[in-house]
Amino acid sequence: MSVLFVSGIDTDIGKTYATGLLAKALMEQGVSVITQKLVQTGISINPDNGEMNIADDIITHRQLMDIPLQPCDLDFTTCAHRYKKPASPHLATKLSGETLDPDMITNATKRLQAQYDAILLEGAGGLLVPITENLLTLDYIAEQGYPIVLVTSGRLGSINHTLLSLEAIKSRGLIVHSIIYNHIHDDAEQTDTEIANSTIEFLRKYLDNHYPEAHWLQIPYLKDNLVGNIEALPENFV
Ligand SMILES: Nc1ncnc2c1ncn2[C@@H]1O[C@H](COP(=O)(O)OP(=O)(O)OP(=O)(O)O)[C@@H](O)[C@H]1O
Ligand SMILES: C[C@H](N)[C@H](N)CCCCCC(=O)O
Ligand SMILES: [Mg+2]
Numbered sequence: 001m002s003v004l005f006v007s008g009i010d011t012d013i014g015k016t017y018a019t020g021l022l023a024k025a026l027m028e029q030g031v032s033v034i035t036q037k038l039v040q041t042g043i044s045i046n047p048d049n050g051e052m053n054i055a056d057d058i059i060t061h062r063q064l065m066d067i068p069l070q071p072c073d074l075d076f077t078t079c080a081h082r083y084k085k086p087a088s089p090h091l092a093t094k095l096s097g098e099t100l101d102p103d104m105i106t107n108a109t110k111r112l113q114a115q116y117d118a119i120l121l122e123g124a125g126g127l128l129v130p131i132t133e134n135l136l137t138l139d140y141i142a143e144q145g146y147p148i149v150l151v152t153s154g155r156l157g158s159i160n161h162t163l164l165s166l167e168a169i170k171s172r173g174l175i176v177h178s179i180i181y182n183h184i185h186d187d188a189e190q191t192d193t194e195i196a197n198s199t200i201e202f203l204r205k206y207l208d209n210h211y212p213e214a215h216w217l218q219i220p221y222l223k224d225n226l227v228g229n230i231e232a233l234p235e236n237f238v
Contacts, residue, residue, distance in 0.1 A: 002117070002118050002119070002147075002238045003109060003113065003118075003119045003121055003144070003146045004118070004119070004120050004121070004146065004147055004148070004149050004177055004178075004238065005121050005123065005141050005144075005146040005147070005148050005149065006018060006019045006022070006120055006121065006122045006123065006148075006149045006151065007123045007126065007127050007137070007141075007148055007149070007150055007151070007165070008123075008125075008126060008150065008151035008152070009126060009150065009151070009152050009153075009158060009161035009162050009164075009165050010125065010126050010161060011124070011125040011126065011129075013151050013152065013153055013182060013184070014151050014153065014180075014182035014184050014219065015057075015122050015123065015151050016057045016060050016061065016122060017060075017064065017182065017184075017219060017222065018149070018151045018180045018182060018219055018230075019035050019057075019061055019120050019122045020035070020060060020061040020062075020063070020064025020065055020226075021064055021219050021228060021229065021230040022120060022149070022180070022217075022230055022233070023035050023061060023064070023065050023120055024064055024065045024066065024229070024230075025229065025230045025233040026118060026233070026237065026238065027065060027067075029233065029235065029237075031117055031118050031238060032115075032116045032117040032118070033116055033117065033118040033119070033120065033238075034070065034072065034078065034112055034115070034116045034118075034119055034120075035058065035061040035065075035078065035119070035120045035121075035122060036058075036077075036078045036079065036108065036109060036112060036119055036120070036121045036122070037055045037057045037058055037078065037079035037121075037122050037124075038079075038081070038089075038105060038121060038122065038123050038124055038131065038137065038140075039079070039081040039082075039083070039089045039093075039100060039105075039124050039131055040055035040056060040057055040058075040079050040081065040082045040083070040124065041083045041084075041085060041086055041087055041088070041089055041092035041124060042056070042083075042084070042085065042086025042087075042092075043055065043056065043082040043083060043084055044056055045084070052082045052084070053082075054069065054073055054074070054076070054079070055078070055079035055082055057079070057122055058073050058078050058079050060226070061122075063226050064226050072111075072112060072115070077108045077111055077112060078108070078112070080104055080105075080108060081093075081100050081104070081105065083095070083096045083098075084096065088124075088125065088129055088130060089124055089129065089130065089131045089132070090130040090131065090132055090133050093132065094133075099132075100131055100132050102131065102132070102135060102140055105140075106144065109121065109144075117238070118238040120149075121146065123137050123141075124137070125137075126161075126165065127141075127148075127165050127168050127169070128168060138168055138169070138172055138174075139172070141172075141174065142172040142173070142174060145174070146174070147174065147175040147176075147177035148169055148174055148175065148176055148177055149177050149178045149179075149180060150162070150165055150166070150169070150176065150178070150179050150180070151179075151180045151182055152165075152179060152180070152181055152182065152203065153181065153182045153183075153184050153185060153199075154181070154183070154185060154191070154195065154196030154197070154199040154200060155184075155185055155191075155196075156192070156195055158199055159199055159202055159203065162179070162203060163206070166210070166211070175213075176211045176213075176214045177214065177215065178214055178215040178216070178217055178237075179203065179207060179214060179215070179216055179217070180217045180218070180219060180230075181200060181203065181216070181217070181218045181219075182218075182219050183218065183219065183220050183221045184221065185221075186220075186221040187221045203216075204216055215234060215237065217230055217231060217233070218230070218231045219231075
């Protein structure tokens, strides 16, 4: 019945890819696992009926897991809070005229826990993104006490953003469960491999020294077909 919160050092860092690949690897280990999205902004609209689609990140998780959309997706249990504006949830919610109810998210997680052994809950953006005017993502997670999986990369600036995220997690007394290094930029011409490799080395050493219990994982650069694997996942990861 574990819940892991998958966050990242920023938006567009690869949380969705990491969540989907982690879920797939857990499934392959025989773990009954599902993913959930805290809140989806920038939702796509169904052109046939003008209604909001199932959360895009949930659809991508299922593609990466290589399973169809599940009943809990179709009834929106895995992501009820969906907003049109591709912005911070507090703004997207306000513009929609709706109110985001954090208890609804908690209740949905509990319903999923009754069905699955492990839930991977993906955030929106980074750890301190406001989900309402008065509630930061990390404060919601601190209320629930979920361990955190943090996604990072080798782009210039990642070291600082990663260490700041770790400090924020520590300040709430939460557990850093894992760091997932995403090889997101490996295909890009502008990638400086010297910087990327040094970032990996620095972060690994930093984890060893300060968070020896945390797992270090990596995900590969994926081509358009969304097929790939997280590197060897330890047994009893969740
Ligand atoms: N490993 C990867 N290989 C190839 N492309 C990647 C990889 N990781 C991320 N990307 C690219 O970066 C984009 C952003 O990644 P992703 O959607 O996973 O970010 P996110 O952190 O989940 O963002 P959000 O805060 O919106 O949820 C993807 O649409 C994809 O184009
Ligand atoms: C729309 C985007 N892709 C994410 N879903 C939301 C990112 C919110 C970031 C807010 C911020 O840090 O300023
Ligand atoms: Mg995402």
